[in-house]
Amino acid sequence: MEAPLPAASPKAAGGGGLFRWLRGRCLGRGAAVDPARDIFRAMTGLYSSIQPADSVYLSTRTHGAVFNLEYSPDGSVLTVACEQTEVLLFDPISSKHIKTLSEAHEDCVNNIRFLDNRLFATCSDDTTIALWDLRKLNTKVCTLHGHTSWVKNIEYDTNTRLLVTSGFDGNVIIWDTNRCTEDGCPHKKFFHTRFLMRMRLTPDCSKMLISTSSGYLLILHDLDLNKSLEVGSYPILRARRTTSGSDTTSTSSSGPRAVGSPCHQNDSGPLSEKHVSRSSQREGGSPRNSLEVLTPEVPGERDRGNCITSLQLHPKGWATLLRCSSNTDDQEWTCVYEFQEGAPVRPVSPRCSLRLTHCIEEANVGRGYIKELCFSPDGRMISSPHGYGIRLLGFDTQCSELVDCLPKEAGPLQEIRSLYSHNDVVLTTKFSPTHCQIASGCLSGRVSLYQPKF
Numbered sequence: 001m002e003a004p005l006p007a008a009s010p011k012a013a014g015g016g017g018l019f020r021w022l023r024g025r026c027l028g029r030g031a032a033v034d035p036a037r038d039i040f041r042a043m044t045g046l047y048s049s050i051q052p053a054d055s056v057y058l059s060t061r062t063h064g065a066v067f068n069l070e071y072s073p074d075g076s077v078l079t080v081a082c083e084q085t086e087v088l089l090f091d092p093i094s095s096k097h098i099k100t101l102s103e104a105h106e107d108c109v110n111n112i113r114f115l116d117n118r119l120f121a122t123c124s125d126d127t128t129i130a131l132w133d134l135r136k137l138n139t140k141v142c143t144l145h146g147h148t149s150w151v152k153n154i155e156y157d158t159n160t161r162l163l164v165t166s167g168f169d170g171n172v173i174i175w176d177t178n179r180c181t182e183d184g185c186p187h188k189k190f191f192h193t194r195f196l197m198r199m200r201l202t203p204d205c206s207k208m209l210i211s212t213s214s215g216y217l218l219i220l221h222d223l224d225l226n227k228s229l230e231v232g233s234y235p236i237l238r239a240r241r242t243t244s245g246s247d248t249t250s251t252s253s254s255g256p257r258a259v260g261s262p263c264h265q266n267d268s269g270p271l272s273e274k275h276v277s278r279s280s281q282r283e284g285g286s287p288r289n290s291l292e293v294l295t296p297e298v299p300g301e302r303d304r305g306n307c308i309t310s311l312q313l314h315p316k317g318w319a320t321l322l323r324c325s326s327n328t329d330d331q332e333w334t335c336v337y338e339f340q341e342g343a344p345v346r347p348v349s350p351r352c353s354l355r356l357t358h359c360i361e362e363a364n365v366g367r368g369y370i371k372e373l374c375f376s377p378d379g380r381m382i383s384s385p386h387g388y389g390i391r392l393l394g395f396d397t398q399c400s401e402l403v404d405c406l407p408k409e410a411g412p413l414q415e416i417r418s419l420y421s422h423n424d425v426v427l428t429t430k431f432s433p434t435h436c437q438i439a440s441g442c443l444s445g446r447v448s449l450y451q452p453k454f
Contacts, residue, residue: 066441
């Protein structure tokens with residue numbers, strides 16, 4: 001493989017070259033700024049060469065459907081969240097079974113999240129979250145109680161060591177793992193909304209995104225988890241619908257139906273225009289923990305509405321990835337939305353933080369089940385459940401970076417490779433963070449590993 005070309009210096013770059021160099025520096029380009037860039041480029045080429053016959057089946061026996069897959073940060077352990085109360089652990093390199101946590105929870109295990117290379121958290125329909133240590137898997141570190149309904153996903157802020165969970169009770173709860181004991185962690189409700197489906201933090205933890213079954217996407221800007229534990233006040237930004245173009249129109253009815261005041265949890269009464277304008281003008285932009293309510297545009301769903309079932313974020317924080325299904329469950333779409341930073345051009349103009357850039361229609365198989373998709377570690381590819389297999393999707397056929405192929409109007413995602421090795425509907429898929437490997441899990445409980453053979 002050829003050695004990567006050194007990034008041009010500002011002295012060597014003239015005219016347009018200077019602006020390209022500055023733009024590349026801002027995006028983290030260059031061997032000194034992003035030394036792993038060319039490694040990921042090589043790995044992307046390997047992904048596109050994977051064949052369906054390269055799959056390896058893990059011995060999962062009869063543990064029910066596979067709802068979630070998660071690798072440890074160093075890629076040494078693959079964990080499997082199962083329908084039948086169990087968590088499975090595998091060595092993804094040797095494909096050997098490590099351990100079965102046979103009674104991890106009292107109901108379905110929905111999500112797994114690693115806090116570091118040894119600690120991980122699981123959440124369940126039994127309304128609890130459990131903390132585990134890979135060095136001592138015979139017992140839980142502790143069990144966290146606070147939700148009143150199914151707990152669906154877990155996020156973690158590595159800077160503050162705060163665990164963030166969300167569930168079908170509509171609550172987002174923060175847990176202080178700095179003060180964790182065998183009896184649990186101090187916690188406090190951070191946010192509440194009806195119809196909550198998924199919650200994610202951006203990689204730098206500057207935003208929290210929440211998707212809902214009613215088709216709304218909520219964004220908390222300039223996130224301060226510590227401050228919100230005490231204050232709990234959320235200025236409301238004007239709600240609007242995202243589009244693929246640069247011109248958008250506000251949707252005044254979106255706010256009241258999507259969320260109520262996080263302080264009072266009230267879902268009735270229109271938002272005061274005077275209050276909204278005053279909030280959006282504060283300090284010329286958004287105050288800390290300001291709330292934006294959006295209705296993301298989904299192709300073919302303009303008049304029928306949709307449910308945002310899966311929510312993921314680009315590893316560099318450039319975009320969000322949504323899996324949407326129509327209210328009648330007869331269509332599914334995968335959509336990519338670019339983040340548009342900055343305050344409104346005019347203080348009174350509505351804010352719109354997302355722009356639809358790419359989309360593709362999915363196979364409408366396994367109605368009623370949530371399909372969890374994901375970005376590759378470098379953000380160049382998307383792995384998406386597709387019927388009895390997965391599809392590897394790119395922003396163009398060369399698997400370029402998103403910022404290098406942003407269209408003026410929304411364009412199609414490009415299919416790089418399709419891999420079908422299951423005998424049932426695939427519900428979840430995950431890229432290894434360190435190796436050229438993809439895992440997928442299906443409704444009948446089988447886990448497949450895909451990696452190139454040499």
